[in-house]
Amino acid sequence: MGRWEPGARQRLVLAAVDLFTEQGYDATTVAQIAERAGVTKSTFFRHFPDKRELLVAGQESMCRLLSEGIAEAPDGASPMVAVAAALERASTMMGPDNRELGPRIKAAVAASTELQERDALKTVSLAAAMTTALLARGVPEMTAHLAGELGVLAFKQGYARWSETEHHDGRGLAEYALAALDELRTASRSLD
Template identity: 75%
Template sequence: MARWEPGARERLVVAAVDLFIEQGYDQTTVAQIAERAGVTKSTFFRHFPDKRELLVAGQETLSRLLSEGIAEAPEGATPLEAVAAGLRRASSEMTEFNRQLGPRLKAAVAASAELQERDALKSVGLGVAMAEALVARGVPDPTALVAAELGMLAFKRGYALWSESDRDDGTDLATYTSRVLDELRAASAQLG
């Protein structure tokens, strides 16, 4: 087995997602994931504390990027304009790896109650990060919470559309998240 090959973290995520789809989350062991990824179990544990954490790989980075984008939005930006800046910042870091993983990850999550729970917690964490960044800009709590939820919905829906779209169309994730955020803004205006 390779010990120090680059890309071990990404290979572990792909191996785990594929095994979760093939044989189920509960039946998949850390040893199987490590073997499929071509690394040792100790390499697995250098990257992840357990197999549950594979689903939230990158959450801290994503939260940081969303928060930084919101913080760096121009002064005077509305809460949703600041959220849009956060979405652009986070989207700019998504690669073809993230795009290709999307449909497989969706299938793995759909097949496991435990992974659905982890995915929901990830969404909550990302929403909290955006709301805190908005509050730090002086946005009142209720407004920050609503804007953050719309941002989270826009990111999740935009990511799903991007990862399932024609790869040759050249449209980046930021374009998808921006479109979805605009649709949600229009929909929320109709709530009355």
């Protein structure tokens, strides 16, 4: 494979997920990931600082899309309507490849304490992005934090359902994430 062939980043992620699944996270080296992806180690390090970062590829873009979705929600929209707009916006970056990778990434994360820690940091980062965007809209701090956390939980639940659906039903990630958000809203009303 040519050194400058496009798609190296995606190939690196796919190679890493396959290797993490086959032999475990700890036993997988950067050299093995690069070889499987058909690139050099230096190409790996142009895309990722270390192997942990492979499974959170796109986190910055995801945070940006969540923030933009909230910022672009209609004036006067409730915090949850703004979060729904964020989920719809962020869902646009998730295509069929992401759907297929979902269960494999979940298995790799479940098998590694280090990846579980990195996944938790990703969750905090996504919630912080939504909270900050809600605060910029004038949402009170506690409400913004709660809405941001619910948004992340809805996204994660929606993504899990979307990626684990055996028969692709034509529904996009946004529909699953919004359905999860509605379930969480209903569940939160039953807390009293």
